[in-house]
Amino acid sequence: MTLVTRIAPALPLRGRRAVRLIERNSLVYRRTWIVILSGFFEPLFYLLGIGFGLGSLIGGVTGPDGREISYGVFVAPALLATSAMNGAIYETTFNVFFKLKYQKTYDVMLNTPLGVGDVALGEVVWALIRGLLYSLGFLVVMLLLGLALSPLVLLAPLASLLMGFAFSAVGMSVTTYLRKWTDFDLVFVVTMPLFLFSATFFPLSAYPESLQLIVQLTPLYHGVNLLRGLTTGVVGVAQVVDVVYLAVMALLGLIVVNRRLNKLLIK
């Protein structure tokens, strides 16, 4: 109880009007829907190029339970996780920065009954909705290509939602610290190595032992591990750890966002 009361004021709980932010963003994308649509193709291209093209040069990989699985089955959930991360990060870094620093969209909103909590929650939920659309589209492709081995795949949208929540909360809190556009190189400096080295393209066992521990500490690894567990039907304690890791990340991110926006917008 004491923990709850201590954390609760820091969370944007009074976010009743967060839905207004989502209305605003969907109004914008009504005309630029092609941009949203294009985001769906990036993981698809990687699936075809790396999963099948390059995969055709690889016989098979050891799956989570030691069974041999095709490379496509192995890499598809990792690409799904990556796209959940990228969608959340781009929406909450570039787009939020533009609205925060240049267009002053949030300053305008705060002249109305909307509050900082509405803004923080609204942007994060918007990133979630966008991410959910992508993961649903990608999952359909996976099912059509026979890359999902277990009915647990039906839980994959929930898992990518959780991932989206974690990455957009953290992405948005990072954005509040950035000052100019060139600072965004930092975003890639972090996401690109995560993309390549989170047991995405080859199993954890292929890393040198000292690196394995480091990989297991990074966030995308937990998203990949969780989704791969669900699509291949191998679920255990490790996946519970993944969920807890991502949930804590989401919560901490949201607390930081709320604090930082209060500091930046209410002065």
Add this chain to the structure above:
Amino acid sequence: MLPLSSQPLIHARRLTKRFGSFTAVDGIDFDVAPGEAFGFLGPNGAGKTSTMRMIGCVSPPTGGTLRVLGMDPVADGPRIRARLGVVPQQDTLDEELTVEENLVIYARYFDIPYREGRRRAAELLDFVQLAERAKSEVEPLSGGMKRRLTIARGLINEPNLLLLDEPTTGLDPQARHLLWDRLYRLKQRGVTLVLTTHYMDEAEQLCDRLVVMDKAKIVAEGSPRQLIERYSTREVLELRFAPGAQESLDGQLDGKLDGIAERIEPLPDRLLLYTSDGDAAIDAVHARGVEPESVLVRRSTLEDVFLRLTGRTLVD
């Protein structure tokens, strides 16, 4: 208790705003009555915008009392903002949306239904003469159009109180007059206006009452006419001299003009002689053998008031 209508809409006592060790607003007192047009006049950095942000409930006061619409801005921010219209210094329009959409989505922030939002948007675009541009993008609009759109946006919730931060800064003369006309009509309809400006003509055109701010403090208060009567003379005689005459201007031409005017103010290129009769002063100047390059007699303005109070001109 006083009847609601005579209660001040804004009530500030010892109102203070500090950013770290910097004091932006230093213990100011003022009241704004329903239906009046109230102005903050002062140079850049005087504390006008900080004051406006506190009234707008987006900047908590560091000290003193502030009541807006009878409520406390810190505790009741959303309820107060629901009845305020805000026109910020920069237009901050949503360039990703069209002209009409800017208004409709802003209405949504006030929980106004889409239908009603669209109806009000059409009405307001008419009012600010932008009806033909409803479907246009925001980016190609001229400065004056953007400003009018921002004002329309501030009116979408039919506010009791409209806050305007430097409404016409950077606009050309026609655009300014059109805007003044619209603001005047709003005032006729009973909307209370609170505005900041560093233009004297704007303050004289729009404000029933104003306070002059300088260095975070209020240095004078009254109607434009009262301020001029109190701090200046009826007329001003401007004497312009050739460049390079600065030193003798500062010494007011070695006392040659003593006694001609109530007060003499030296500026870099000219002398201002404050007097009730400008023409008589010209004769006196010539009689003493002073030959300026040009002379001009004009009525006193708020600029003269400001110069008297602070020793500086307003726009620097």
Add this chain to the structure above:
Amino acid sequence: MKGVVRVLEYNWMTYRRTWRGTLFFTFVQPVLFLAGLGLGLGGFVDRSGTGALEGVRYVAFLAPGLLAAQAMQMASFESTYPILGSIVWRRTYHAMLATPLRVREVLAGQLGWIAFRLAVGSVAFLLVIMLFGAVQSPLAALAAPVAILTGLAFAAPIMAFSATLRTDEWFSAIFRFGITPLFLFSGTFFPIAQLPDVIEPIAYLTPLYHGVALARDLSLGRADLLAAVLHLAVLFAYFAAGVGAASITFRRRLVL
């Protein structure tokens, strides 16, 4: 052509302040791809030994491909946002043309600048490839100029297009539907023979395929003169057509 030098000087001046930010994309990113996919995933490719790579280790196969692909990506980026910025946002070109500089000098200077950036990136990456032990022939030194030409074959046409735009809306589409598929399906990661038969001929039309193939032949020491001439001809053709188009669109946009 003193004007070209002036444009280069301008770019150099701004670059001196911002070069640190470019390090990641020109240098670190391809090294990460080479390490992650070449060494990490390459181990699995080599072990399954399907024969599609004709006995070449995967990292040696991938490295020259990445060299060319990296040149494409850098050149494409440099010919989109910075060009639009110089025309629309910062109006740098208008400022230049208010001096004795001419449009074709501005254009040549900008292309020269991109070539310089490509040269730095390609040589640096080539050195890394050598450190990875992924080079099999001294001819690999020639892969750097091939990478530069590959980059220019993208830069010139994309610049021509950028000069017609008012906003950056199109750029994400260029990268998502143009550059990314080319990156993945032009033989960089796997031989295009693995592509479906319907798509394979399309790959031959893209400039990246020719850049990748030539760089790879040089790096593996198996270059054939006739094939090399053909690859170079295609790359030159794209570059020349791009320059032609750009001199029209630049003039149309900047001189009126």
